[in-house]
Amino acid sequence: MSTTAFTTAIAQARDLLRWCSPLRTELWAARLAADLEPDEVEPFLQQLSEDGRTEAQLTLAALAAVDPAADARPASDTRPTTEARPASDAQPASEAGPTSDTRPASGEGPASHVEPVSGEGSASEVGPVSGGGGRGEAGSQGPEAASAYVRAAGGVVETLPGWVRRMGRVVCEGGWYGKADPYGEQALAALSFRYENGKEPHLLVVAIDQVNGGLAVDAVVEEVKFLDDLDLRAEEPGMVAGRVLDAFELGDRIMGALVTDTLPAVRPVALSRARAVPDLVRPAPDDTISRFRELPDLPGAREAFEKLAEFVGDRPLWWSPARVTQFLTYWLPREAILSEAGIAAMPEVVRAWSRYCGAHPAVLAQVEADAPRLPALMADESLASLGKRIAKNRL
Structure with missing residues (x-):
């Protein structure tokens, strides 16, 4: 870094010391780290360590709190793949993946719009800056870089104001999930938090692409009232x-995955x-199919719905005209x-599913256009x- x-x-960092805001400081540290090239990490941390000023120490503590080199990918399995979905679920060109300007909700600014609360915590508060969760996983810059942030911050927290210790120490207050757009081509996962002292409530919203397999393409941290503009259902x-x-x-397993410029x-x-x-569920299935209660009372309807469920797989929120076709x-x-x-019941099953998925006129119109061709096809x-021919020969 220059x-x-x-x-x-x-x-x-000097301004942040006046704000006394753990949230603002964490978000700043994440943006700061995003601008670092891998070969700049160690020199930058060294420069901070040698500087010795309170501002430098705060920067070290904040970087350790967010630990930018930590990663979601398990260390035991780092093999990348080039496919976001199985070939049997290949999609038409009209349903291409997200572009670099994809946002989880329109018209909203970046995470820095969250206004912090002022006030400094007591220096007697206990507990080191934790960074919020297990850090024993491999990072995108390797375990050496991941541990460098924590090592460089060793001992500095005790020299800083008490509010610094609250970075990363949050309590989750709720979760929500649902569509980001009418056809569910993106889903939104939202979690609300506040710090352990009850201050600075905030909302994390992650946009999860469905068209290209379910990878994270954008994220924002906003005020909790941001949830009012999202049509999401409460979930655990x-x-x-x-x-x-x-x-x-x-996303880490897909080489060249398209994400927004703001995500890093x-x-x-x-x-x-x-x-x-607490009580993380991994992997976390989508229960949209299991909540479907509108199956038509027709012979073959259950058989038809089982095939529909097989097709939508683990991305049931995504139901667009192109996916109908x-x-x-x-x-x-x-x-x-x-x-x-089953063939005879399929149109009614697809109509029922389309109504359940929002009854969008374009989707229902596409069902009416395509369903009459099904018996001949x-x-x-x-x-x-x-595979189908082999399976039929075995019947």
């Missing part, structure tokens, strides 16, 4: 936090917060073996995959 950048960091925080960690882990600056705080939630005109003829009753054996 001398100018170091000087800027010290000046910003441990389940929501598990989905957040699963989404980040999946929020990622350490997002991971820290998700890990701080994918299911009725491509996936079913290629992969599914259905009885005549299912009867065309040239459309069947090799």
